[in-house]
Amino acid sequence: MKLFCVLLVALSARAVFADCDCKIVPFPRSCAKECMGKALATAHYSDLTEKLGLSSSTSLKVLNTFDPKKVRSIDDYEKVLNKKEMAEVKLKLNSIDEHAVASIFGNDQTRRTGAAKH
Secondary structure, X not given: OHHHHHHHHHHHHHHHHHOOOOOOOOOOHHHHHHHHHHHHHHOOHHHHHHHOOXXXXXXXXXXXXXXXXXXXXXXXXXXXXXXXXXXXHXXXXXXXXXXXXXXXXOOOHHHHXXXXXX
């Protein structure tokens, strides 16, 4: 019975994360870690350096580390960023504005892929 209760709680927690709207700023408290991870995984280099103000070296670590589809939360980046970089990333993401969020989660596939406009 205990195992069933634990599984039920775990599944319902995952269902809550699936409902996170990361386009809301500040990120909803219950979704903050997931939204921060999703923002990093989705961001383009210029988003990281210009919109968030991260250093070039930190931005490159973020971009070259994970398959974006496999990032679950900001905690995934603790494996590759040192404590100082991680603190900076969290600070910047905690104060992200709606313009940066729109840029990161926007539909501008041309900018993200580098494809030519027609």
